[in-house]
Amino acid sequence: MLGMTKASPRSNTVFVMGGSTGIGRGIAQALLGAGLQVVVFSRSSPTDQPGLEGVIWRPIDLTDPGESRQRLDAAVQEFGSTLDAVFYSAVYYGPKRAPLLQVSEQEWRDQLNVNLHGLWLTLAATLPALRLRTPALFVGVSSEVVYNAGPNRSGYAATKAAAASLLDSLAQEEGPEGVRVVQVLPEKMVDTAGIRQRRPATFDYSDYMTPQTFQSITLNLYNSRGEGFHGDSLVVGHNGDAWRVEEAPPASQSKQSA
Structure with missing residues (x-):
């Protein structure tokens, strides 16, 4: 079991990739609440969401690698002198679980671009x-699929496993x-919002974790x-x-409904 560390943060900047929804949103909220300058990269603006007022938003669509590279380079040019932590929570799953041959090539490419190539670009x-601010920190949000390959999610499992490696x-x-x-x-x-898009309206989420569950480990x-x-x-x-x-x-979560 891991305990909380009480070290005081320095004045600095933190990047959160995919910080407008899901686990990334919980991470961004925790960092912002700690008084840090938080830059969120996402397709949709997080600045009008409760708990994220005050974040700096930089739009990015990781399915477009060329534009993403330009936006990341510009952000590092702007904030790099104070950057000492990056959290990568951007993810693309797809509309639902499906057998390999029912997944389009475009969906596979989107999974590659967001889950793996976007990580590489970041x-x-x-x-x-980060190397100029050592000890600095890079945190990647992984998945149980790295340890439990399962049916009907081959692209997601493959890209998340590659990202972990x-x-x-x-x-x-x-x-x-x-x-x-x-x-x-x-x-x-x-x-998360993505999960709710794949579940029926009457689905019971009472046993699910929430993005806020990650706030303690984020600050630690x-x-x-x-x-x-x-x-x-x-x-x-x-x-x-x-x-x-x-x-x-x-x-493994492979036997849960999609």
């Missing part, structure tokens, strides 16, 4: 700035005194800059507690 743009490799390159790389993932399903990792957890993947439980995935891997 790393390429931000690592030089990318960050695992980067952690070995950087070392704990440089840019600390940590991954977090939910123990159970999370009640940010305040310590991930000290002691470099290279780890942390499972976040229903009550906000967290543990290393080696201690108790998450259960």
Whole structure:
């Protein structure tokens, strides 16, 4: 079990990729509440949403790699001198679970561009700035599919597993005194706008986690800059507690309704 770290944050900037909805929104809310300058990258504006008043929004559509590269480079030019943490929560799942041959090539490419290539673009743009603020922090939001490949979600599973491997490799390159790389993932399903689009109107979400569940681990990792957890993947439980995935891997969700 991981305890809270009490280190005080420095005055700085944090990027949250995919911070307008879902887990990214919970992360952005926690960082903003801690008094940090938070820049959210997303397709839709988060600034009129409760709890996100005061964030800086930079529009981005990661399904367009060329434009995304330009927007990320511009943001680093603008905020790079104070950037010392990045949270990558952008994700593309698709409209529903489906067998491989029922998934269009465009959907597969969108999953690649958001879940994997968007992560690569973000790393390429931000690592030089983060390395000037060491110890700095890069957090990727992972998924149980990395550990539980299942039917009817092959593209999502493949891209999330590749993203996790990318960050695992980067952690070995950087070392704990440089840019600390940590991954977090939910123990159970999370009640998000994307999930609600794939569920019937009468679906019961009472057993689902919420994006706010990630706020404790967000502040813990940010305040310590991930000290002691470099290279780890942390499972976040229903009550906000967290543990290393080696201690108790998450259960598969592949048999739940789409």
